[in-house]
Amino acid sequence: MIVLKTSRELSKMREAGRISSRALRLAGEAVEPGITTWEIDCLVRKYIESQGATPSFLGYGGFPASACISVNHEVIHGIPSKKHVLKTGDIVSIDIGACLEGYHGDNAWTFPCGEISKEARALLDATKESLFEGIKMAKPGNRIGDIGNAVQRYVEARNYSVVRDFVGHGVGAKLHEDPSVPNFGTPARGVRLLPGMTLAIEPMINAGTHQVRVLEDQWTTVTADGALSAHFEHSIAITPDGPQILTLPD
Numbered sequence: 001m002i003v004l005k006t007s008r009e010l011s012k013m014r015e016a017g018r019i020s021s022r023a024l025r026l027a028g029e030a031v032e033p034g035i036t037t038w039e040i041d042c043l044v045r046k047y048i049e050s051q052g053a054t055p056s057f058l059g060y061g062g063f064p065a066s067a068c069i070s071v072n073h074e075v076i077h078g079i080p081s082k083k084h085v086l087k088t089g090d091i092v093s094i095d096i097g098a099c100l101e102g103y104h105g106d107n108a109w110t111f112p113c114g115e116i117s118k119e120a121r122a123l124l125d126a127t128k129e130s131l132f133e134g135i136k137m138a139k140p141g142n143r144i145g146d147i148g149n150a151v152q153r154y155v156e157a158r159n160y161s162v163v164r165d166f167v168g169h170g171v172g173a174k175l176h177e178d179p180s181v182p183n184f185g186t187p188a189r190g191v192r193l194l195p196g197m198t199l200a201i202e203p204m205i206n207a208g209t210h211q212v213r214v215l216e217d218q219w220t221t222v223t224a225d226g227a228l229s230a231h232f233e234h235s236i237a238i239t240p241d242g243p244q245i246l247t248l249p250d
């Protein structure tokens with residue numbers, strides 16, 4: 001069931017989104033050679049709690065941390081660890097949700113750790129750009145397939161592949177709501193987009209094969225061929241005037 005939000009609910013989601021976004025910015029500023037992913041997670045948790053919010057991911061389905069931190073060939077759901085020390089050249093995908101007064105904001109960004117390769121930089125740029133290509137299509141009258149198709153066309157034209165096994169989602173009073181928002185699709189197919197829908201659009205883009213596998217920890221998802229992967233996400237609202245990003249810092 002797709003829940004349409006009232007303008008009152010949207011303003012609450014903007015508040016939750018602001019906290020999520022600021023936590024993500026803080027996490028990104030902390031990415032540097034020598035820091036552990038666990039230390040970054042601590043910063044995220046402290047910040048979110050200092051704002052009177054709760055980390056959406058902590059305890060979700062048993063997830064043990066506040067941020068998902070996925071490095072290099074890790075796609076999503078990486079578990080922060082005291083043993084995982086970041087090094088120069090890593091690309092670090094950080095996914096953060098915050099819940100304030102019953103509403104969630106969900107966002108992600110892939111940050112470079114120090115100097116990164118030209119190939120890694122190109123993957124980050126293309127994935128970020130594909131997110132905004134998808135967001136542009138999130139307007140009344142369009143359908144879910146228009147969003148996924150825009151993402152897919154943009155990245156496949158650059159010889160990257162779209163992860164199929166994980167997709168974006170509705171977001172609101174629950175972290176994951178209907179509808180599913182795949183990063184691939186056929187124009188004019190799927191659920192029709194209406195004002196009041198709130199979606200987390202989140203391309204997960206691989207430099208090699210689209211195939212992924214989940215490690216023995218039951219969370220960390222990696223590319224099947226070990227190639228790099230990037231992940232960018234915003235929570236957005238569909239308004240009569242078009243898409244509005246909810247996960248902004250100001």
Ligand code: MG
Pocket residue numbers: 106107168169200202233
């Ligand atoms: Mg999400």
